[in-house]
Amino acid sequence: MRVTMTVNGHRMDADDVWEGESLLYVLRERLGLAGSKNACEQGECGSCTVFLDEVTVCACLVAAGQAHGRSVRTVEGLAEAGADGAPGLSDVQEAFVAAGAVQCGFCTPGLLVQTEDLLRRTVAAGAGAPSDAEIREALAGNLCRCTGYEAVIEAVRLAAEWTERGRPAGGPARGEAR
Amino acid sequence: MTTPTPRTPVPVHSPREAPSPVHSPREAPPSPASSTPGGVGSSPRRPDGTLKVTGEFAYSSDMWMDDMLWGATLRSPHPHARIRGIDVTGAVRMPGVHAVLTHEDVPGEKRYGLEYRDQPVLAFGKVRYRGEPVAIVAADHPETARRALDRVRVDYEVLEPVSDPVRAAFDPDCPLVHEAGEDLPPAHPAHHRSGNRVRYQPVRTGAFADGATAAEVRALADVVVTGEYQVGMQDQAFLGPESGLAVPAEDGGVDLHIATQWLHVDQSQIAPCLGLPPEKVRLTLAGVGGAFGAREDMSMQVHACMLALRTGRPVKIVYNREESFHGHVHRHPARLRYEHGATRDGRLVYATAEIVLDGGAYASTTAAVVGVASSLGLGPYEIPHARVDAYGVYTTNPPCGAMRGFGAVQACFCYESQLDRLAAELGLHPVELRIRNAMSEGSRTATGQRVDMPLPMADMLRRAREMPMPPERAAAGPVDVRALPGGVANTSRGEGVRRGVGYGVGLKNLCFSEGFDDYSTARVRLEVVGGEPAVQVHTAAAEVGQGLVTIKGQIARTELGVERVTVLPSDTRVGSAGSSSASRQSYMTGGAVRAACLAVRARVFELVRAAGLVGDDHPDELLGLAGGKVVSGARGVLVSLADLLGASAVEETREFRHRATEMLDPTTGQGASHTQFGMCVHRAVVDVDVDLGLVKVVALDAVQDVGRVLHPQQLAGQIQGGSAQGLGLALMEEIQVSGSVIRNPSFTDYLIPTILDVPPMRIEVLEHPDPHAPYGLRGAGEPPTLSSTPAIVAAVRAATGRPLSRIPVRPEDIVGIERD
Numbered sequence: 001m002r003v004t005m006t007v008n009g010h011r012m013d014a015d016d017v018w019e020g021e022s023l024l025y026v027l028r029e030r031l032g033l034a035g036s037k038n039a040c041e042q043g044e045c046g047s048c049t050v051f052l053d054e055v056t057v058c059a060c061l062v063a064a065g066q067a068h069g070r071s072v073r074t075v076e077g078l079a080e081a082g083a084d085g086a087p088g089l090s091d092v093q094e095a096f097v098a099a100g101a102v103q104c105g106f107c108t109p110g111l112l113v114q115t116e117d118l119l120r121r122t123v124a125a126g127a128g129a130p131s132d133a134e135i136r137e138a139l140a141g142n143l144c145r146c147t148g149y150e151a152v153i154e155a156v157r158l159a160a161e162w163t164e165r166g167r168p169a170g171g172p173a174r175g176e177a178r
Numbered sequence: 179m180t181t182p183t184p185r186t187p188v189p190v191h192s193p194r195e196a197p198s199p200v201h202s203p204r205e206a207p208p209s210p211a212s213s214t215p216g217g218v219g220s221s222p223r224r225p226d227g228t229l230k231v232t233g234e235f236a237y238s239s240d241m242w243m244d245d246m247l248w249g250a251t252l253r254s255p256h257p258h259a260r261i262r263g264i265d266v267t268g269a270v271r272m273p274g275v276h277a278v279l280t281h282e283d284v285p286g287e288k289r290y291g292l293e294y295r296d297q298p299v300l301a302f303g304k305v306r307y308r309g310e311p312v313a314i315v316a317a318d319h320p321e322t323a324r325r326a327l328d329r330v331r332v333d334y335e336v337l338e339p340v341s342d343p344v345r346a347a348f349d350p351d352c353p354l355v356h357e358a359g360e361d362l363p364p365a366h367p368a369h370h371r372s373g374n375r376v377r378y379q380p381v382r383t384g385a386f387a388d389g390a391t392a393a394e395v396r397a398l399a400d401v402v403v404t405g406e407y408q409v410g411m412q413d414q415a416f417l418g419p420e421s422g423l424a425v426p427a428e429d430g431g432v433d434l435h436i437a438t439q440w441l442h443v444d445q446s447q448i449a450p451c452l453g454l455p456p457e458k459v460r461l462t463l464a465g466v467g468g469a470f471g472a473r474e475d476m477s478m479q480v481h482a483c484m485l486a487l488r489t490g491r492p493v494k495i496v497y498n499r500e501e502s503f504h505g506h507v508h509r510h511p512a513r514l515r516y517e518h519g520a521t522r523d524g525r526l527v528y529a530t531a532e533i534v535l536d537g538g539a540y541a542s543t544t545a546a547v548v549g550v551a552s553s554l555g556l557g558p559y560e561i562p563h564a565r566v567d568a569y570g571v572y573t574t575n576p577p578c579g580a581m582r583g584f585g586a587v588q589a590c591f592c593y594e595s596q597l598d599r600l601a602a603e604l605g606l607h608p609v610e611l612r613i614r615n616a617m618s619e620g621s622r623t624a625t626g627q628r629v630d631m632p633l634p635m636a637d638m639l640r641r642a643r644e645m646p647m648p649p650e651r652a653a654a655g656p657v658d659v660r661a662l663p664g665g666v667a668n669t670s671r672g673e674g675v676r677r678g679v680g681y682g683v684g685l686k687n688l689c690f691s692e693g694f695d696d697y698s699t700a701r702v703r704l705e706v707v708g709g710e711p712a713v714q715v716h717t718a719a720a721e722v723g724q725g726l727v728t729i730k731g732q733i734a735r736t737e738l739g740v741e742r743v744t745v746l747p748s749d750t751r752v753g754s755a756g757s758s759s760a761s762r763q764s765y766m767t768g769g770a771v772r773a774a775c776l777a778v779r780a781r782v783f784e785l786v787r788a789a790g791l792v793g794d795d796h797p798d799e800l801l802g803l804a805g806g807k808v809v810s811g812a813r814g815v816l817v818s819l820a821d822l823l824g825a826s827a828v829e830e831t832r833e834f835r836h837r838a839t840e841m842l843d844p845t846t847g848q849g850a851s852h853t854q855f856g857m858c859v860h861r862a863v864v865d866v867d868v869d870l871g872l873v874k875v876v877a878l879d880a881v882q883d884v885g886r887v888l889h890p891q892q893l894a895g896q897i898q899g900g901s902a903q904g905l906g907l908a909l910m911e912e913i914q915v916s917g918s919v920i921r922n923p924s925f926t927d928y929l930i931p932t933i934l935d936v937p938p939m940r941i942e943v944l945e946h947p948d949p950h951a952p953y954g955l956r957g958a959g960e961p962p963t964l965s966s967t968p969a970i971v972a973a974v975r976a977a978t979g980r981p982l983s984r985i986p987v988r989p990e991d992i993v994g995i996e997r998d
Contacts, residue, residue, distance in 0.1 A: 006693070018319065018321060020321060028240070029242070033233070034233070034236070034237075034239075034240035034242070035232070035234065036233070037201070037237075037418070037469070038239055038419065038496065039417040039418065039419065039499070040417075040499040040924070040925045040926060041498055041499060042924055042926060044924070044925035044926055045417060045827060045925055047417055064586070074233065075231075075232070075233035076232065076233045076234075078232075079232055089228065089231060089232070093231040094231075095230065096227075096231050097223055097224065097227035097228065097230075097231055098223070099893050100221070100223060100224075100804075100891040100892065100894065102227050102230050102231060102776060103723035103724065103725065103895055103899065104417070104418065104466075104467050104468040104469075104722060104723025105226070105230030105231075105235060105465075105468060105723065106237065106416075106417040106418040106467030106468060107417055109231075110229050110234050112231060117748020133658075133660055133661075135933075136933045136934050137660070137934075139933045140932050140933055140934050141932075142540070142932075142933070142934075143417065143925065143930055143932060144417075145414075145415055145416060145417055145468050145469060145470070145896065145899075145903075145930060146468055146899045147895055147898060147899050147902075148722045148895075148898030148899045148900075148901055148902035148931075148936050149898075149902070149933040149936050150894070150936075150938065150939055151894070151895055151898070152897045152933065153892075153933070160857070
């Protein structure tokens, strides 16, 4: 079957899709967007999290056919979503690198999408920066095996601060030593 | 032929400082500080960070080529069975299937192995664990390949599994997993291999070395504590699945893009199985989604190469998560018995340990794990009379091998539990008892090895005890259910919640031990690019997430005074870097990069002399490289590297070795088997719901000595990540095996800590340089994984009063329900 989606703002067609293929498989193997990761393909790890019509889903649990005619945004589409619209890393992406929240990086794309969603619901909606408890709750479905999550929480705090007050020019701000 | 998705060489110039969460009271003067931005001791940005946050970083499972096929693996459904026959006819006939291969198609050696070649590429004769590869398929779609597997008919004669490691170790009537006449290579004579035993290693000191019995030695002690312990099978649970892409080459060889911990040891195992010379099996490191020991053994490497060579097309294999649980080795589960005796004033008199490690069906690194478990089985304590007996055995359980902590983790849980029991008997604070018996520089381990580097254990324990405590639970007022054990799943209002505090300390060997020729290789090139000096660093070392790629650039900047450094992709075109394991890469590949940089420096200084900028007798010590210029202490800037080098390049390759280590004596276990020791101390604070059997770790704080901090931010990531894996082993992580079958091969049923399970982790880092190591550094990745587990279990014991001699601790252990 043919599956047509809007992916990161561009209309894309995938042909000869077998009905059993997941959205994740089509993104990775048919559309060349390998940024969404295949860590468990059981909906447990969150590494394949994408926006489907701006709602976060595990792409491994969505049949490709279910995404037909809909809009998908993946980690590859986050950079364009920067606050000032300029190309480059988004606040969330930049904060993850700056805070040391990226080690092997396999969980990172899913965490970035989920964090983007959290900040949109909180600080960008005028509700203020999320508390640590809210950060933990929002990211509870994303497994990371490398960091122990401390740097991840630090990255989300930093991204929230930048979203609220703007990212300092000339590179990322120095975070507070905690 | 097109090339697979390339990995961009990683530029590491323009480093930006990152926040440092490390509190670092410097105990010693720093070694020569880097004047070059982004050098040793600072926290420059990871060079692969941008690619990893944009989704462009190419992991092994992301490799793709236009004409590639998908490989899949048929695995044994039985843990122990004889293979009577294999019929692939039905699979071969399927449209879209390009090859179906069995053991008969293995071109060369039929077996491989990391230390001991006992593992079939594809099973022949017998299968020895459930999930053992039996046949492989290449097809044009992964689903076609999976369906073809269903059409392979294997006729099995099912045999009784050998599931009990204690029986495998001690019962002479236990069936053999590897039968006589299997034509296996000879075992190391010092390993006491016999029956199902892969290795037996005794250690004897004091009266035990003179043949004293336990009863005789026991009489020397006022207080005796004994314990029997169990450690469950832990999974490394890296997130990036086993995967790679094999591409057939025109010279009859193969190029393999692979996620591994050690390219050259893979190459040395793959080439003989393919019947090819090593130079025709070329490996390039693809992006690695975590490792933690599980990628030290091979998984799909030979299979992908066989299918690619047979079909003449690139073949990609990607395991799914269930397959991954069967596709790599795990941490050895263990049964352990300990006895400690002390005087009334809390001085250890003697200790004994019997350690049985379940190696599963194939040897993997079991012999080396026994070497660590025996030599470090009693931990960092001064004990006059010691007796350790460590066994690693074959069973038909899943094969076990390397995981972060490597044999030291299992023992650490037990000796720390013993120290707590002893402290309770003596009425001493657990920290006080540990301090009274702490090793320090100059102490001897149970193997008679003198600790010839700083080991400030007593100070570390004091610091851990003095770290600020988390706030007490509010006695009254509204309850935030998210803060309770079990979180929103908790059904109480916290009526049964008790708080406990516990401590743990562990001793880990760093780098390879027991006489292994441990080395790494680095090639460093200095040249002028676009008018600016630039450095290329080339090694075969595996970046697995730990940040070695950053460290290599920092060292080059520090030693060559050049900001612009490019770290080339790791591959087998340069000499071996050894394994990214044993916490060794900063030491070993860091040491090799430094050595190569120093050789480049010396060559540059020769050019300075040849150009007449200084006299022929001007010593190197008065010259330096800084800011892209050659400087002299007396005369300032002599020349810029751009002017000095012009169009020429300076390139040097160096091998770096740590000092030699010794084998353990096969009967007394004596010998300086380790090159370096690492230590971490943890203090855990937990809330336990004693009615529901649920635990919330409130704080998990650590004190670690790392000799010298190379990258404060990455160091914190190692300590916190290692601590979290220890938390998992303490409270939730276990591959449940019954009848030699894994019952929970998924992330639904095998639980790893989430962001809700891991508490804030305060870190205090000490820097007492090891005089034998580059920059004085000490490997840092493993020690936190040892000590966090016993600290957490001790805290749960303190909260509940339960003995808790088994990890992971289960809810029923806390509420006191007996298992049948």
